[in-house]
Amino acid sequence: DAMVIQNPRYQVTQFGKPVTLSCSQTLNHNVMYWYQQKSSQAPKLLFHYYDKDFNNEADTPDNFQSRRPNTSFCFLDIRSPGLGDAAMYLCATSRWDRAYEQYFGPGTRLTVT
Amino acid sequence: GIQVEQSPPDLILQEGANSTLRCNFSDSVNNLQWFHQNPWGQLINLFYIPSGTKQNGRLSATTVATERYSLLYISSSQTTDSGVYFCAANEKLTFGTGTRLTIIP
Numbered sequence: 773d774a775m776v777i778q779n780p781r782y783q784v785t786q787f788g789k790p791v792t793l794s795c796s797q798t799l800n801h802n803v804m805y806w807y808q809q810k811s812s813q814a815p816k817l818l819f820h821y822y823d824k825d826f827n828n829e830a831d832t833p834d835n836f837q838s839r840r841p842n843t844s845f846c847f848l849d850i851r852s853p854g855l856g857d858a859a860m861y862l863c864a865t866s867r868w869d870r871a872y873e874q875y876f877g878p879g880t881r882l883t884v885t
Numbered sequence: 886g887i888q889v890e891q892s893p894p895d896l897i898l899q900e901g902a903n904s905t906l907r908c909n910f911s912d913s914v915n916n917l918q919w920f921h922q923n924p925w926g927q928l929i930n931l932f933y934i935p936s937g938t939k940q941n942g943r944l945s946a947t948t949v950a951t952e953r954y955s956l957l958y959i960s961s962s963q964t965t966d967s968g969v970y971f972c973a974a975n976e977k978l979t980f981g982t983g984t985r986l987t988i989i990p
Contacts, residue, residue, distance in 0.1 A: 809926075814971060814980035814981065814982060814983055815928070815971075815978075815980050816980075817977060860926050862926075862928065864928075871976040871977075872915075872916035872918065872933060872975075872976050872978075873918075873930070873933060874930070874978060875930070876920075876927065876928040876929075876930075878925070878926065878927045879926040879927065879928075881926065
């Protein structure tokens with residue numbers, strides 16, 4: 773089945789220790805998105821890639837970076853995690869012409885100790 | 886930017902009951918979707934419904950774009966319907982505030 777996969781599902785990191793979350797997709801979609809969802813809140817878009825074209829949201833902290841080495845994979849790097857970065861991180865994909873139809877992965881729950 | 890509000894914020898129902906969830910948006914939209922987020926965090930797309938009415942089994946949704954609201958109906962609720970329901974507007978998916986639904990056996 774075509775799908776969006778996120779690894780790991782649970783990640784624990786220490787305050788200030790860089791961490792990378794990964795997302796892969798078998799849907800061959802052009803667009804990949806990263807969302808942050810804090811407890812009891814709605815998902816918030818951090819950035820997205822249209823092919824290799826990176827699009828950052830205006831209020832995304834510099835601490836968050838992303839890489840997309842190929843169509844299938846996209847990474848979220850948090851350079852120096854703070855306690856406030858503990859959240860669920862959701863990856864999604866879509867076709868470029870159907871951006872409203874996003875397919876979400878299961879998420880990675882990040883804990884910062 | 887557009888504001889998306891959902892009501893009620895919390896809803897607790899007995900299994901078998903029907904429910905209506907509401908989504909209000911502050912401006913015209915070119916896209917409106919409903920999602921279910923299960924207790925494990927997975928977001929599942931329920932409906933893409935910028936206008937009109939759609940049905941899928943026990944679920945149906947109606948969007949009245951001119952009046953800037955959408956409704957999600959759940960009939961004969963089951964415990965597996967528990968979770969948070971989000972509506973999201975436009976292509977950049979501005980999410981609403983969510984409704985947490987708990988179905989009690």
